[in-house]
Amino acid sequence: MDGLGLTGSEIAGFVVGALLLGATVTAPRVDGFIASSQRRSLRMCKRCGDLRIVACPKCKGVGSVRKGGVLNMGMLDDLYESFGAEAKTDNLVPCMNCRSKGRLLCPECSKRP
Template sequence: MDNITASELAGFGVGTLLLCATIAAPRVDAFISASQRSSLGMCKRCGNLRMIACSKCKGVGLVKGGPFGFILGSDLYQSLGDGGSKVQSIACDKCQAKGHFSCPDCSKMASV
């Protein structure tokens, strides 16, 4: 590290800044969208859709089996034998394969 140039140091700084911005982007986006919905008089969480996507299956209703998207055992060996194109999906147990939940904020407002 004795022979590091100013350009390399600047590159490390910019790289660190970009990494931090990438990590923070989803939270910043959620904050901005919630404030926009609030200013329009909509539900902050769902935007008056009255449902939110499941966090486990991302709104699809299916989860790829096992860690890293595959199930250990005979299914792994079969999928490796034919090029690895077969990936088994299982129904999401968090949302009962629906992919969404009722918005808790909207249900509070409807019951009041």
């Protein structure tokens, strides 16, 4: 590692940082998996817990989405907001998927009696 000029402590710091970033990114999925298995063991709807509504997947329950396409930096804005930055509201439009309600009927249990 002499060519890069990095010490063992710096390399260990990068590895620990990468592990923490990975854990932060995957935590919501792990939490969702655990919650789903707990609901299943209680004989509840594994998706909504018998509430019969779920958050809209497009707006994530907010009721509005950022206008623009894939290249509009919306993901970067969402990342900044998750770290506590002020939310930008100038480029938000109502979500057409849920009609600005932020929730939809659960597709798994809303059809059963």
